[in-house]
Amino acid sequence: MPASPTPKADAKPGTRIQARNRALILEAALAAFSERGFDGATLSDIAGRAGLSKPNLLYYFPSKEAAYLALLEGLLDAWLAPLRDLDPGGEPLAEVLRYARAKLRLSRAMPRESRLFAGEVLRGAPHLRAVLEGPLRALVADKAALLLAWMDEGRLARVPPTHLVFSVWAITQHYADFDAQVRAVLGPGHDPYAEAEPFLDALLTRLLRPL
Amino acid sequence: MPASPTPKADAKPGTRIQARNRALILEAALAAFSERGFDGATLSDIAGRAGLSKPNLLYYFPSKEAAYLALLEGLLDAWLAPLRDLDPGGEPLAEVLRYARAKLRLSRAMPRESRLFAGEVLRGAPHLRAVLEGPLRALVADKAALLLAWMDEGRLARVPPTHLVFSVWAITQHYADFDAQVRAVLGPGHDPYAEAEPFLDALLTRLLRPL
């Protein structure tokens, strides 16, 4: 393997202009797919946002679905990072609170990514089924075992750990996925995420604090 | 007003066959729109499910959007009923638990409706913005005031009432909207809703029980 200038792990072989265009397309695809869904987004729209022609877009990704899949796969790791970071060596309640806070901040920082995944799962996860049943299920099982161990030691109140994880997902992603509803109900002059953080803290503390 | 045989309030004027076909179409539209979204669903698909031809479908609803809107509006009342039923005369914690349980059971009984609304809100609620900012906001404000009064009286622990409502929505609808993910993570042999109900009970009880 001869010396290559910038051997990034996830960069497909090619020129700098190729890497740049792939990045432009993925950014445009994220915007389009998260706003309109897979069926609602069009290649024209994506190409326009990326500043490329439609055939040129299809030179980089052979089909609409290929671009969509590349986008999903490229974002998966970042999306699951907070749960993966749940630390067996930490203080149980503090770890759960840290996890929930990180997930809420991820929703705030990456609402388009949240809506992209939400749309995919809402339609039955036709492109992600294997990931959900494989790596995701394994990750949740691992962390559920950790939570259960903490509960067995009396360091957390006993609740079904998987459903605890679901509720953290549900609440944190709610603020990104149903942003339109949250803002409509709250009205102007609110910062939903800022208000949600202490609430989520209190909720988890009262739920999980050992008696 | 002469005697009419069956003067149903929501039946458009017309023959029995018209009422029947409208119902068939709305049922087919619910199935199609909830599975594939507004853009993904096609008139051919809806017509096929309803057992009608495409032009015949368009005789009953002048456009795809008209059918979609009729569907949304027809379901709104049922969707908001549980929150509307929160009773100022009841015992606070029991009322909240009853509300959450009713909402969870609604998700279980009407998952297609849940996914229909979820898809709409996920895309920014282009067809429901007026409802969200009007009647929904008013309803939530009304019930938030009730919850706040209960908290002021020391009958519920103090939390931001609007975010409490959000968290009930988030958790209960999660099981319908992200059903594919929930089932993939749990694996076979689980009844997600049955497991969620006591968990949700415990969560709300520990969160809201006065000290």
Place this chain on the structure above:
DNA sequence: GTCTATACTCTGATAGAC
């Protein structure tokens, strides 16, 4: 590597016979 031009399919919607 990127563009113009275009092929082909399927969409939502309409016209008009019955």
Place this chain on the structure above:
DNA sequence: GTCTATCAGAGTATAGAC
């Protein structure tokens, strides 16, 4: 009221010049 036939337009994708 319901059908057959059809339209115009938009969609994804491809061919081939540059």
